[in-house]
Amino acid sequence: MRKFGLSQFAMLAPAQGMLLLVIALPSLYVFWLSFTESSYGTSPVFVGWENYAAIWNDRYFWRALVNTLVVINIIVYGELVLAFVIALVFVKGVPFRRVLLAMVLTPYAISEVVAIVIWKFMLDPNVGSLAKAMLAVGLPEISWATNPVHGLGLVSVISIWLHLPFTFIIIYSAMLAVPKELYESAIVDGATRWQSFRFITLPGILPAVFVALIFRYIFAFRLFSEVWLLTAGGPARTTEVLSIYLYKQSFTYASFGKGAATGWVMVLVSGVFAAIYLRLLYRRGFQRDA
Amino acid sequence: MRESAPGIALRAAVIALVLAWSAAPVFLVVLSSFKPTPEIFVYPPALVFAPTLEHYRTLFEKWPDFIWTLRNSAVIALSATLLMVFSSVLAGYVYSRYRGTALAGSAFFMVAIRLLPPIVITLPLYPVADFLKLSDSYTLLIVLYATFFVSLGSMILKTFIDGIPDELDQAATIDGATELQVLWRIIVPLSAPGMVAASVFVFVYAWNEYLFAFIFTTTRAKTAPVVISEMMGSLTGVDWGLLFAAASVQLVPVVLFVVLVQKYLIAGLTSGSVKG
Numbered sequence: 001m002r003k004f005g006l007s008q009f010a011m012l013a014p015a016q017g018m019l020l021l022v023i024a025l026p027s028l029y030v031f032w033l034s035f036t037e038s039s040y041g042t043s044p045v046f047v048g049w050e051n052y053a054a055i056w057n058d059r060y061f062w063r064a065l066v067n068t069l070v071v072i073n074i075i076v077y078g079e080l081v082l083a084f085v086i087a088l089v090f091v092k093g094v095p096f097r098r099v100l101l102a103m104v105l106t107p108y109a110i111s112e113v114v115a116i117v118i119w120k121f122m123l124d125p126n127v128g129s130l131a132k133a134m135l136a137v138g139l140p141e142i143s144w145a146t147n148p149v150h151g152l153g154l155v156s157v158i159s160i161w162l163h164l165p166f167t168f169i170i171i172y173s174a175m176l177a178v179p180k181e182l183y184e185s186a187i188v189d190g191a192t193r194w195q196s197f198r199f200i201t202l203p204g205i206l207p208a209v210f211v212a213l214i215f216r217y218i219f220a221f222r223l224f225s226e227v228w229l230l231t232a233g234g235p236a237r238t239t240e241v242l243s244i245y246l247y248k249q250s251f252t253y254a255s256f257g258k259g260a261a262t263g264w265v266m267v268l269v270s271g272v273f274a275a276i277y278l279r280l281l282y283r284r285g286f287q288r289d290a
Numbered sequence: 291m292r293e294s295a296p297g298i299a300l301r302a303a304v305i306a307l308v309l310a311w312s313a314a315p316v317f318l319v320v321l322s323s324f325k326p327t328p329e330i331f332v333y334p335p336a337l338v339f340a341p342t343l344e345h346y347r348t349l350f351e352k353w354p355d356f357i358w359t360l361r362n363s364a365v366i367a368l369s370a371t372l373l374m375v376f377s378s379v380l381a382g383y384v385y386s387r388y389r390g391t392a393l394a395g396s397a398f399f400m401v402a403i404r405l406l407p408p409i410v411i412t413l414p415l416y417p418v419a420d421f422l423k424l425s426d427s428y429t430l431l432i433v434l435y436a437t438f439f440v441s442l443g444s445m446i447l448k449t450f451i452d453g454i455p456d457e458l459d460q461a462a463t464i465d466g467a468t469e470l471q472v473l474w475r476i477i478v479p480l481s482a483p484g485m486v487a488a489s490v491f492v493f494v495y496a497w498n499e500y501l502f503a504f505i506f507t508t509t510r511a512k513t514a515p516v517v518i519s520e521m522m523g524s525l526t527g528v529d530w531g532l533l534f535a536a537a538s539v540q541l542v543p544v545v546l547f548v549v550l551v552q553k554y555l556i557a558g559l560t561s562g563s564v565k566g
Contacts, residue, residue: 004388007469011384014377015440016396019403022437026414027406033414089304100305102549103313109548110316111498113515114537117522118315121530127331129318164312166559173560222407225500229519243409250413251505263410274405281401 027267033260040254051261055249060237061262064245067152071241072220074156075163076213082160083167091175108165112158112225119158120230144230148238151231155239158226163219167212174208175201207280214277221270242266320542323534330530345531349539356517356536363513363540366428367496370435374443374492375485377436382447382484383477387456404441412505419506426508434506435496443488446558450484451477487558490551497544514540 034051036044055061086104094100107115122130123142131141144151178201186196224243227233233240233248240248242262250259322330324341349356385397415434419425454477462472503513518536522528548555 004384004390004393008384008388011380012396015381015444016400018377018433018437018440019400022415022433023403023406023411024399026411026418029414030410085304086308089301089308092301094301094305098552100309102552103309105548105552105555106313106316106545108555109494109498109545110541111515111518112500113498113519113522114319114541117518117533117537118319120522121533122315122318127530129333129335132333161311161315169556169559173556218405222409224409228504229500229522243407246409246413256413259413263407263413266407266410270405270407274402277405278398278402 030260030263030267033256034264035257036260037255037257039256044256047257051257054258055261055265060240061245063238064240064242067239068221068223068241071152071156071159071223072217075159075220075223076216078156078160079164079167079216080171080209080213082164083171086168087172087175090172104168105165107162110162112162113229115158115162116226116229119154119161123154146235148231148235151234151239152227155223155226155230158230159220159223162226163216167216170208170212171205174205177208178204211277211280214273214280218270218273218277221266221273242269316541316545319534320538323531323538325531327531330534345535346539348529348532349535352532353517353521353536355512356514356539359512359514359517360539362428362511363497363515366431366435366511366513367493369428369432370439370496371489371493373432373436374440375489377440378443378447378488379478379481379485380473381440381444382449382451382481383473385444385448386451387459400441400444404438408438409501412502416505425506426511428511430506431496431499431502431511431513434502435492435499439488439492439495442491442558446488447481447484450481450487454480483554486551487554490548490555491558494544494548 033044035046035048037047037051038044122128125131125141135141142150142154144154182200183196186200222243223241227239227241227244231239233244246259246262246266249255249262318335323345325339326342326344329336329339385393419430424430458476459472462476467475498515500515500519503516507513507516518540521533521536
């Protein structure tokens with residue numbers, strides 16, 4: 001191939017430059033900030049591990065961490081199960097495939113803010129149709145503002161609603177990519193429907209499913225807007241997740257050091273998921289490509 | 291394949307549930323925005339009613355700056371898309387046509403760095419934006435949005451450019467074309483579908499984004515999602531009709547866009563995450 005030179009370097013500069021200036025350098029600066037204390041209008045003073053010790057001893061930090069881990073697991077596996085069922089139906093062939101597909105993809109285009117508007121309205125105890133329908137079949141009222149379990153539960157539902165299109169598309173495409181001949185020869189060999197699912201479909205889609213799963217872990221971990229707009233972490237800080245905790249430490253309580261320390265904890269946790277994800281990608285031939 | 295009656299019924303039920311789950315809530319909001327206020331609260335929701343534009347009228351009377359923030363959203367989303375596509379075509383071209391250890395390393399950096407949680411960088415960017423007089427500006431949001439999607443864009447464009455035969459480049463070079471001419475005359479026109487695929491993601495993201503817009507804008511560069519969240523919070527006894535009108539104006543264009551470019555979206559989703 002051709003030789004990489006100065007002009008190729010220049011072509012990479014806009015993309016790499018933005019990533020470096022907007023994400024990489026600020027993240028390193030956060031690392032430095034996490035060992036200092038500062039607030040609005042004061043310059044950073046080095047304090048060593050104090051910020052990390054402070055959040056370690058803060059029960060609100062632990063609550064936020066546990067909430068995050070519980071909620072992202074519900075989101076990621078909830079999506080996976082739903083996406084799987086829908087993909088199975090679609091792969092068998094559905095009428096008006098394009099129209100149905102467009103409808104399944106709709107939530108992808110909806111902003112978190114509008115999603116909150118929609119779900120708050122549907123579940124409003126006084127006016128919501130869904131709330132009334134649930135009441136009619138004996139289900140309890142969803143009091144997201146006062147009951148933390150309801151609050152985080154609804155956050156999970158809204159988040160699944162928003163991101164199901166992504167997970168669905170990945171699994172559906174993986175199912176479509178399984179060669180048809182495999183099913184045909186399985187039928188010839190007298191395999192039952194369950195056997196061809198178990199020994200052809202499942203192994204065929206598993207690698208893609210696993211990558212999608214890790215990818216969704218990384219992105220679900222960022223969860224902010226749904227919680228902020230629905231409960232803002234309340235009542236009494238019971239529904240905070242890590243990014244809400246970070247936001248409040250930094251901007252509400254104006255302790256930049258503790259906010260930065262929380263930020264680095266988040267970088268490390270998502271770094272673990274990212275490492276798994278990147279390893280999987282490399283195995284799938286990323287190395288050969290680039 | 292032949293199928294039993296219960297099997298067909300089961301699949302039909304799943305499809306009905308899927309539609310009720312994914313599309314019905316959005317449909318309900320748009321429909322309700324045209325209902326007279328008392329009709330909004332009728333249970334079960336009526337499909338037939340005398341449509342009215344009263345909520346849209348109230349929206350533009352009570353929130354005159356809403357139309358302004360829509361304009362902000364449009365300018366920011368389109369500019370971020372342009373910036374991202376421009377950078378991604380260049381990077382995608384280099385990653386497609388050149389090889390080397392340093393290059394592989396920089397591609398790895400590109401994929402890895404975008405996995406960092408965006409909220410982490412709000413803290414250091416806040417004072418920097420202030421210092422550079424960029425807080426509450428279009429520029430800041432445009433650059434932020436383009437940056438978070440330039441990795442995906444470059445990988446999508448690389449995949450599409452890989453599909454353009456290298457012989458075309460070579461033939462043009464023999465005819466005396468410079469590399470920039472090759473890029474402009476061959477790569478750019480032939481990778482147009484890839485550019486559309488890449489644009490879908492950054493445009494939808496930038497149009498809908500809340501976190502950065504909420505933290506970095508106050509008045510001038512405020513976007514539509516931020517104003518809608520304010521409408522939700524500031525109203526005592528929520529005016530649902532007004533909220534639905536605002537939500538509909540915000541969501542209808544982007545939903546139509548996604549439906550139109552559906553096949554690019556699907557191609558990009560799979561190539562951008564599962565294939566790296």
